Amino acid sequence: MQPVLESRYERRVAASSDAGFHSLKPPALRDVEGTGLPFLFLVELTLKTIFNGGQLRLWDLKERLKLPVAVIEPIISFMRAERLCEVQQRGVVENEIAYALTDLGRGRAHGAMEKSLYVGPVPVPLEAYERQIERQSVSDLHIGRDDVHRAFDGIVIAQRLLDQVGPAMNSGRAIFIHGPSGSGKTFIAEHLFAVLGGTVYVPYAIAVEDEVIQVFDPLSHKPIPGHEGDGKSLDRRHAYDERWVACQRPVVMTGGELTLSMLDLEFDPTTRFYAAPPQIKANNGLLIIDDLGRQLVSPRDLLNRWIVPLDRQVDYLALHTGKKFRVPFDMALVFSTNLAPEELADAAFLRRLGYKILVGPVNEEQYKSIFQQVCARFNVPYADDMFEYLLHKLHKNSGQPLLACYPQDIVSKVRDRAQYEGSQPELSEEVLDWAWLNYFGAA
Numbered sequence: 001m002q003p004v005l006e007s008r009y010e011r012r013v014a015a016s017s018d019a020g021f022h023s024l025k026p027p028a029l030r031d032v033e034g035t036g037l038p039f040l041f042l043v044e045l046t047l048k049t050i051f052n053g054g055q056l057r058l059w060d061l062k063e064r065l066k067l068p069v070a071v072i073e074p075i076i077s078f079m080r081a082e083r084l085c086e087v088q089q090r091g092v093v094e095n096e097i098a099y100a101l102t103d104l105g106r107g108r109a110h111g112a113m114e115k116s117l118y119v120g121p122v123p124v125p126l127e128a129y130e131r132q133i134e135r136q137s138v139s140d141l142h143i144g145r146d147d148v149h150r151a152f153d154g155i156v157i158a159q160r161l162l163d164q165v166g167p168a169m170n171s172g173r174a175i176f177i178h179g180p181s182g183s184g185k186t187f188i189a190e191h192l193f194a195v196l197g198g199t200v201y202v203p204y205a206i207a208v209e210d211e212v213i214q215v216f217d218p219l220s221h222k223p224i225p226g227h228e229g230d231g232k233s234l235d236r237r238h239a240y241d242e243r244w245v246a247c248q249r250p251v252v253m254t255g256g257e258l259t260l261s262m263l264d265l266e267f268d269p270t271t272r273f274y275a276a277p278p279q280i281k282a283n284n285g286l287l288i289i290d291d292l293g294r295q296l297v298s299p300r301d302l303l304n305r306w307i308v309p310l311d312r313q314v315d316y317l318a319l320h321t322g323k324k325f326r327v328p329f330d331m332a333l334v335f336s337t338n339l340a341p342e343e344l345a346d347a348a349f350l351r352r353l354g355y356k357i358l359v360g361p362v363n364e365e366q367y368k369s370i371f372q373q374v375c376a377r378f379n380v381p382y383a384d385d386m387f388e389y390l391l392h393k394l395h396k397n398s399g400q401p402l403l404a405c406y407p408q409d410i411v412s413k414v415r416d417r418a419q420y421e422g423s424q425p426e427l428s429e430e431v432l433d434w435a436w437l438n439y440f441g442a443a
Contacts, residue, residue, distance in 0.1 A: 124207065156370045171354040174310055
């Protein structure tokens with residue numbers, strides 16, 4: 001994401017209600033039972049963690065497992081009683097005590113790793129995940145005209161489009177953005193994330209029975225500074241359950257690489273745990289399916305995959321064992337395509353699309369504003385007479401529409417030529433003709 005977009009989002013986050021933020025926090029853990037996981041599962045994960053670390057203090061375990069000391073201590077006490085671990089290094093204070101596995105403990109750790117190589121923060125149970133997704137649902141957002149204008153501040157876009165985007169985001173239904181290539185569909189879709197506000201909590205991982213599904217992805221989830229927990233203290237009073245990460249609402253984009261199998265759980269037979277599909281990573285946020293129609297899979301098959309989730313706000317996934325389970329489907333789903341809706345889907349699916357937004361050519365005034373912005377960005381001096389030449393000689397004679405992508409594509413070539421020649425970039429009829437020829441292949 002561009003830094004300017006992140007700053008807009010951060011301004012929106014800062015403006016959100018502190019009371020609302022705190023009310024969404026997953027409750028702090030007080031005891032082992034609060035994790036919602038079997039005690040043996042916690043013991044095996046702790047065994048694997050110490051095995052990988054060699055010798056760990058309580059603070060190290062706290063940081064790696066994301067559990068408070070009050071929850072770790074009973075696990076360590078059990079492991080010591082069973083002679084699975086021992087005190088390796090004593091200290092004056094509690095956080096200097098270090099633990100290492102015994103031979104018996106290493107054997108049990110090997111057995112645990114044969115089941116799964118997952119080592120990391122303790123997962124949250126599926127039921128807790130469902131509750132948290134519901135608490136921070138996108139359907140609870142109320143987006144107004146001012147929110148949309150702030151998100152698109154400084155961007156040349158028709159008021160008609162803004163007045164479609166806002167209600168579409170409030171609808172909680174899928175949005176279908178279509179139009180010719182280069183009209184700015186993807187650009188608009190990406191900027192929709194700045195309309196979303198507030199903080200959401202994303203789990204590092206989810207546990208379904210004894211299987212682990214990794215959810216947190218640094219590429220999709222942006223942690224919010226200042227909400228990392230209680231710092232470097234062994235204080236037993238935690239502000240919230242640190243198995244969750246406070247993040248901006250996620251934005252996940254997939255394009256021509258998307259296949260039907262990517263929408264299912266990805267099981268790694270080597271590590272023996274799962275990676276979450278894009279719709280899970282996008283929960284409580286924005287999922288953009290870009291370039292719909294360019295995937296290897298048929299567009300109709302791909303769209304049919306979304307019929308049940310769009311209708312019921314739930315999706316169904318399956319473990320490699322065959323067990324199926326339900327997960328929330330809570331996001332603003334955006335399809336972006338060069339094709340018309342009727343070319344891609346039947347009437348049954350089109351009914352489930354809340355908004356169909358056409359993004360076409362811009363008018364001359366908008367095109368000029370975009371051209372001026374691009375000239376400023378590339379340090380190419382703008383000239384009115386040269387813009388008129390571009391508009392009336394090149395565009396009108398060739399019949400090329402005024403698409404939002406053209407100014408950047410043309411001006412960047414002016415800059416490229418100047419860099420090659422070692423001269424200052426300048427707009428002229430000869431340079432514009434050259435840039436046009438290199439872009440379109442014909443004058």
